[in-house]
Amino acid sequence: MAPPVQSGIHPRAPGKAAPLTGGGRPVARLVAPVIFRLGVLVGVMALIGIIGVVLSTRSVDRLTDELQPAAAANQDVLLDLTSLESAAGAWSRSGVEDSRNTYQQLLQRLPGDQQRVREFAAGDAQLDILVTKQEEAARAWITQYADPLVAAPGGPGTFSQEQFDLGEATFETVVETHVATQAAFDQRIRAASDDASWRFRGTILAILLVAGFAWLGVSRARARLLSELSAPLIELETVVQKMARNEPDVRARGTGPKEVRAVASALNDFAEGQARARAVEHRIQHELRTLDTAKDDFVSNVSHELRTPLTTISGYLEMVAEEFEDTMHPRHERMLVATRRNVSRLRALIDDLLTLSKAENRSTDLEAVDVSQVLRDAVTDVRITAAGRGIELAVTAPERPMPVLADRAMLHRAFLNVLSNAVKFSHDGGHVEVVVASEAGLVSVTITDHGIGIPAAEVERLGTRFFRASNAVTNEIAGTGLGIRIVQTIVDKHAGDVRIESTEQDGTSVVIRLRLHAEDPSPLARIMELPGTT
Amino acid sequence: MARILVADDDVDIRELVEFKLSTLGHDITAVSDGQAAIEACQAERPDLAVLDVMMPGVSGLDAIRAIRADPGLADLPVILLTARAQESDVETGFDSGADDYITKPFSPRELASRVEALLSRSQ
Numbered sequence A: 001m002a003p004p005v006q007s008g009i010h011p012r013a014p015g016k017a018a019p020l021t022g023g024g025r026p027v028a029r030l031v032a033p034v035i036f037r038l039g040v041l042v043g044v045m046a047l048i049g050i051i052g053v054v055l056s057t058r059s060v061d062r063l064t065d066e067l068q069p070a071a072a073a074n075q076d077v078l079l080d081l082t083s084l085e086s087a088a089g090a091w092s093r094s095g096v097e098d099s100r101n102t103y104q105q106l107l108q109r110l111p112g113d114q115q116r117v118r119e120f121a122a123g124d125a126q127l128d129i130l131v132t133k134q135e136e137a138a139r140a141w142i143t144q145y146a147d148p149l150v151a152a153p154g155g156p157g158t159f160s161q162e163q164f165d166l167g168e169a170t171f172e173t174v175v176e177t178h179v180a181t182q183a184a185f186d187q188r189i190r191a192a193s194d195d196a197s198w199r200f201r202g203t204i205l206a207i208l209l210v211a212g213f214a215w216l217g218v219s220r221a222r223a224r225l226l227s228e229l230s231a232p233l234i235e236l237e238t239v240v241q242k243m244a245r246n247e248p249d250v251r252a253r254g255t256g257p258k259e260v261r262a263v264a265s266a267l268n269d270f271a272e273g274q275a276r277a278r279a280v281e282h283r284i285q286h287e288l289r290t291l292d293t294a295k296d297d298f299v300s301n302v303s304h305e306l307r308t309p310l311t312t313i314s315g316y317l318e319m320v321a322e323e324f325e326d327t328m329h330p331r332h333e334r335m336l337v338a339t340r341r342n343v344s345r346l347r348a349l350i351d352d353l354l355t356l357s358k359a360e361n362r363s364t365d366l367e368a369v370d371v372s373q374v375l376r377d378a379v380t381d382v383r384i385t386a387a388g389r390g391i392e393l394a395v396t397a398p399e400r401p402m403p404v405l406a407d408r409a410m411l412h413r414a415f416l417n418v419l420s421n422a423v424k425f426s427h428d429g430g431h432v433e434v435v436v437a438s439e440a441g442l443v444s445v446t447i448t449d450h451g452i453g454i455p456a457a458e459v460e461r462l463g464t465r466f467f468r469a470s471n472a473v474t475n476e477i478a479g480t481g482l483g484i485r486i487v488q489t490i491v492d493k494h495a496g497d498v499r500i501e502s503t504e505q506d507g508t509s510v511v512i513r514l515r516l517h518a519e520d521p522s523p524l525a526r527i528m529e530l531p532g533t534t
Numbered sequence B: 001m002a003r004i005l006v007a008d009d010d011v012d013i014r015e016l017v018e019f020k021l022s023t024l025g026h027d028i029t030a031v032s033d034g035q036a037a038i039e040a041c042q043a044e045r046p047d048l049a050v051l052d053v054m055m056p057g058v059s060g061l062d063a064i065r066a067i068r069a070d071p072g073l074a075d076l077p078v079i080l081l082t083a084r085a086q087e088s089d090v091e092t093g094f095d096s097g098a099d100d101y102i103t104k105p106f107s108p109r110e111l112a113s114r115v116e117a118l119l120s121r122s123q
Helices: A027-094 A097-121 A125-151 A161-243 A258-323 A328-361 A371-388 A408-424 A456-461 A470-474 A483-493 A524-529 B013-023 B034-044 B060-069 B087-095 B107-123
Strands: A368-372 A392-396 A405-406 A433-440 A442-448 A496-502 A505-515 B003-007 B028-033 B049-053 B077-084 B098-102
Touching: A027 A097, A027 A125, A027 A161, A027 A483, A097 A125, A125 A161, A161 A258, A258 A328, A258 B013, A258 B107, A328 A408, A328 A483, A368 A371, A368 A408, A371 A392, A371 A405, A371 A408, A371 A433, A371 A442, A405 A408, A408 A433, A408 A442, A408 A483, A408 A505, A456 A496, A483 A496, A483 A505, A483 B034, B003 B013, B003 B034, B013 B028, B013 B049, B013 B107, B028 B034, B034 B049, B034 B060, B049 B060, B060 B077, B077 B107, B098 B107
Parallel strands: A392 A433, B003 B028, B003 B049, B049 B077, B077 B098
Antiparallel strands: A368 A405, A433 A442, A442 A505, A496 A505
16 A cells, blocks of 8 residues: 655655755855955055055155255255355455345354255265265355455455455355255155155056956956856756756756755755655556546446347337337337337436446546537537427527637537436427626536426435436426436536526526636746645 | 348347348348357358447457458448447447447347448448
């Protein structure tokens, strides 16, 4: 005997599910290093930027705060000396006291300016030497020429060619040393300017380099994320699509990050459950089919066994009736008619039992059929009988097809039974209306007669095997009591419903409703549909 | 007046058919199984055969196939008798080479008219 069907959520069957390697890094741990590295790179870029700006600023500051004022001070020194020379010269030529005063004032100012230059030159050996030479030259000019000149009496007639030459020569030295010093200053200003410029460019270059590394890093991280995260997800999607197409033995491999592995594992569990349920369903179906076949064979054998003697009986009865057609005593003729009527009844019973048995089996020949067409065929089948009693059949059906998934022969039989009843229970010369309509995915077939109807108390019992309405029996209307049962069974098998409304002496209305055949369900709907739920 | 072979394992049906067809003036040979039916056809070359489908041993359908395999009997008109009323069985009957198919319980009058119709068509 088969093991009981597992239902509900079951733990993952060890060893049965596809072996997942387990573990795997979580997505967070996959993404975190990338974000961390990116952060570090951005930090480094910021640091380089700050350092570069600080260094450049310092370089510019040295230029503007120290070098340029020192160079200006050096120019002031030359200006002082030139002014001293002018003042000394003016005193010598004119002897005006003002000139001597100017000289004395300028002489007071010179050490201050010289001091400013010296302060700057203090840390620079080469500049220190130059500044010292410049100061020595100035001192030599002042002590050897200018001071003695100003100390001596000035005015016309005091000119000494010898002294003048000495002054020219010493001042020449002053100018020379100053030019050398100023050149050194200029060179340092240029160097500082270049330095600032290079620092700025270096900063930009360094940032660009780091940005390049960052770009490389991001590209590599992207490729890695793609292979470690995206690829397993895409693979998982393919697996889901295959499962949706009901491909057998499809399992997820379970690679990639932890979360993806968890989804793959859950999916495999689901597929295992599906496969087990499908296997159970197949086994049950197989057993049902075996039972159905056995039942079919039995019914077929019984019907054969019953029909063979029936053939002989009805055959000979027919031949007797033919042979004694005009010579038979009316009493014998009545006996013969009653016998033949009951043989027909027996035949109808056997037919209906066989039909009911077939209808109770699972429908296997389901196809999309047009309800209106099947109905029209059934109407054609009863038209001759109806016309014989002057009964009119009116069909109202939409032009467009009304497709339902059905066993055509069975559906035809259901319509035929209802139509036969409608004609059978109609009064002579009556009329039967057949209406096909559709709404909200359903198609309804309404067959209405205006015949003898069914007593209200008996409507509920219709469909019970061999039950016949009392007024049908009273009115001696033939029937097996299986017709409506057959209709209900067939319609049930097609997932439809049958509604019967009747008023005695007024008529009966039978409504058969069936589901319209829609398009194929979506793959998602199919995968979510557990076996056995339909 | 034609020579007709009747094969049915049920003696009453066989006699009913024999009786009905002989009243129409035909010459009847009656057998009770498929093998006898094949042999009778080959030996007597009848004008028409009425075969029951469900017979022990060789069934009516098997008998038709065997008869059709004989070139001399390829055009022999054959009517099948069966208790089955399923469409698929009717199709199988025609596929195996039957010319007509009549379902039990049948009316002897109907059988007679079908026999006459087939005979007049084959002449």
